Amino acid sequence: MENSGSLEQALQEGNILRQLNALIVAHLRHHNLSQVASAVASATMTPLNVEASPNRLLELVAKGLAAENNGSLRGVSSSPTSYGSIVTPRTASIDFSVTHVKGSSKTLPKHESKQLSEHKSVVRCARFSSDGMFFATGGADTSIKLFEVPKVKQMLSGDTQARPLIRSFYDHAEPINDLDFHPRSTILVSSAKDNCIKFFDFSKTTAKRAFKVFQDTHNVRSVSFHPSGEFLLAGTDHAVPHLYDVNTYQCFLPSNFPDSGVNGAINQVRYSSTGSVYVTASKDGAIRLFDGVSSKCVRSISSAHGKAEVTSAVFTRDQRFVLSSGKDSTVKLWEIASGRMVKEYIGAKRLKLRSQAIFNDTEEFVVSIDEGNNEVVTWDARTAEKVAKWPSNHNGVPRWIEHSPVESVFVTCGTTDRSVRFWKESV
Template sequence: MESSNNNGSLEQTLQDGNLYRQVNAFIVAHLRDNNLNQAASAVASATMTPSNVEAPPNKLLELVAKGLAVEKDEMLRGVSSSPLFDSGAAIPAGYGSIPEPRVVAVDFRQYNVARCARFSPDGRFLATGSADTSIKLFEVIKIKQMMLPDAKDGPVRPVPVNDIDFHPQNTVMITGAKDHTIKFFDFSKAVAKRAFRVIQDTHNVRSVAFHPSGDFVLAGTDHPIAHLYDVNTFQCYLSAKIQDIGVDGSINQVRYSSTGGMYVTASKDGAIRIWDGVTASCVRSILGAHGTTEAISANFTKDQR
């Protein structure tokens, strides 16, 4: 058995060595064919590759292009076949609970102004978005125990994050940011630096909220009307015409009621508006809710009263 394992290891080592030599040969040939002779000589010398090695023209570019195409295809297939959002499934009895993630890499330090923070529905996780372009995901129990591990993850956003929300059933969180994007992150993975889904809005996304079913995302932006997205098709729905309800101002925050039957918007024009979660029509407007100042936030109580 040991001899078999050793033979397998040796064969793998030889295969790896052949692969490295082939890659080095393609690099040297590519540099030489593009008249980068000094660079080709340096690589050939460092890797002990013959400087006159033969390779099909543009072979390196062809392989890189194929690899990128496969990577893109896998990513697209992963989105279309993702079991994350099952629109046909009923909300489970344990609604609001989140499956146990395998590993969560966290850093409890915040290096700049924290612009937003949100607890997961079961209270086990806390996510923050910072002006330093980073998203932090904390396990509440670890915060309580003062377990502060060293973080190795770098920034995951190029712009400040405005708001965060958690999917009601899955290990997914979304962010809204100044780059007009809504991004989806799977925090069950050990490192989730990249979003696995991105919705490109037309405005600065100030606030985001999942519908309790998890099938829709509501976005409050610099546009006066909330944008409703289907997470499976990315189709956007606008709830009403601006002139019909006299809206004049960006939306600072959007939040759903516990059943999803209503949602509320807090706007820079000072108004708090309550909307029907099915028809997306405005059912009540509270103008000048805080006098002459803008309405920063609004939320429902659990009993929706």
């Protein structure tokens, strides 16, 4: 029996090793390191043309690091235990490089909205947790509100006892600019005009203030956690993105940032799904891509929206494309490898507000705000045809829109009416 167990263990270890070698070869090949891939394939007797997702190795490493570092922030509770679970996407990644014929657009189901709460001033931003269980909103009144999605649904189904607003935080001195959730621990991070980045542990019911603060030198416009949770990106009024080590407070700057001619503040920073690359959207009209390990700027798309500033930039799940929004009233999809625009979504006016364009959870649709008509507008992501437009139901144009990463729900944030509205498919 012992020999049988040892043999089984050896076979299992051999199988894992073969899978690892295959992933390494595929990773090298897909990142244009053909000579190195050939050498590794030869040395390990691995087929050079092995089939594997281009970023599968990076995805597994990111998940492993996240699991290893879960709860590594000192003094932070890891409960509730369900928080941070990895959710399998409802659909496979879409290849946007394939040409799609107009007229073949999908239909987006009708959505309805319900007002959940109000801030005392403009609601400036919102963010969902990666598992879709929570979302938070930040206001010009310096407050942060945290909502639990299952309780929102209970309230919408008629449960009068449900209380979806579960936390309120008050620790900034100026309006909130952006929010993000730690990928594994119950930590919400915020950035604001007071030059501060603050960390809140939302597992503690009585906590109103941050347990950790990063003091930056500029207005912090945007923040984004690395998928491991070990690093935090910050986009500020300074043109260079700041990268913080969450545990040591150390701040890093890109070593080869193209300073010449750069004078625009960063409106948004976002990591890709594996953290292998990150993107910035700037007031100078450029989209810049950085290597997630070296922080070197690897591509700059100047005048991405003509002379208008770029207000948002987010990755597709497969990290091959970036969706951007600008104050030229266009939304564009860019291929990272070539820097070329592959799709343009038009028909929604955006000239004043620093709003964003986003994908829905399946990446089949692009969603944004039309300032001119005070509407929520949706395009088929593949054909770029406008397929839906609904009244925002806000008194005044919403400043922000944010979609759940796991299901067909989203939130909009009001300006004049200062309200938070939750959208879901109509029954």
